[in-house]
Amino acid sequence: MEVLIIANIYLTSKSVVSSSIIPLLMSGTSFISTLLVPLVSKRFALNKIMLFSQASKTGLLLIFTVALYLWPRLSLLGVCVLMILITLLDGFEGPVTAAMIVHYTTDLIKANAISSVCFQTIDILGWVYGGVLFSILGLYRSLLITIILFGIATWMTSLLPRVAFDELKNETDRQTLIKGWKLLLKNPILYTLVGIEFFEEFANLIWVSTIILVFVSERLHESTRYWGYANMTYSVGITLGGLLVFKISEKLLERKVYSMMTSLVLTASLILVILVIPNSMAFLTCSVLIGIVSQLKEIPEITILQENIPENQMVNISSAFEIISVIRFGMLLLVMSFITQKFGITVSFLLATISLLIEAGLIFKYKKYFA
Structure with a gap:
């Protein structure tokens, strides 16, 4: 870094x-x-x-x-x-x-929480x-x-302990590359996660610099330097959220679905607060809180993924998810940028709020997959 x-x-x-x-x-x-x-x-x-x-x-x-x-x-x-x-x-x-x-x-949930805290720190x-x-x-x-x-x-x-692996000499490179994708399409938990992530990815685009800087300048009337403070407070919030998840990991393990739904609803509410109260300090406070509550979804979601994938195929699935995320990010960023330019930053924030609430509803609808 x-x-x-x-x-x-x-x-x-x-x-x-x-x-x-x-x-x-x-x-x-x-x-x-x-x-x-x-x-x-x-x-x-x-x-x-x-x-x-x-x-x-x-x-x-x-x-x-x-x-x-x-x-x-x-x-x-x-x-x-x-x-x-x-x-x-x-x-x-x-x-x-x-x-x-x-x-x-x-x-897994404690390990993912510690991993999140370490990376963000x-x-x-x-x-x-x-x-x-x-x-x-x-x-x-x-x-x-x-x-x-x-x-x-x-x-x-x-010093890391050796991880045993199966050297698949009979498997062609093509078979290796598509293995994760085939598993993703066959597993309802995995393709449901991919589907609902579409809405969160779209909502998160309001935090991309080209979008959020419009809000900072037009609604908060602050300089571009202020965005750096907002970015920092968000990262601090993620760190604190990781520590919170670690502390209550046993409770979250039994209530992963409701933790994810709560995170999305709270994030949507905080975005509305930012819109209603266009104040610099309120924005920084909400940035910290959004960072905290985001971990109530991210860490349980990663844990669900890890629990439902065979160990020897975890790399393949993680790779597929990363590729989907990169492609989806690029496509949705174009859409969000067009919306912001055409209809204004307020519409973009409102659409982000709606997207998060739709995702919360979808998680509740398909909660049997995530329980």
């Missing part, structure tokens, strides 16, 4: 246009690596994939630092190649991590201290500290 932040700062220092390349590179490259995860996981143990990914990123960062030291005017192409490779390696970690949790523990600290380190210590010292942290992470990854 931090190396991408530093690279982002480096590119921004060159030109604003250059910095816009970053999200495009990360999105496209992540899609490719997610697509390749099933092929890699059928040949190597999951912990070995994680170790290779982490060690390779450490090596790439070291090469980048040396190259930047020897050639201070490193070309934009060189930085972009580095980011493509690191994002490619990062793309393996999401599906692999979800699959490894199933192998390492039986208390790292994201918060990475975005905050990545920029601070760069401004105080400069580029090279910041990169040196990052290399040390990457090295420690690589060493810790090497």
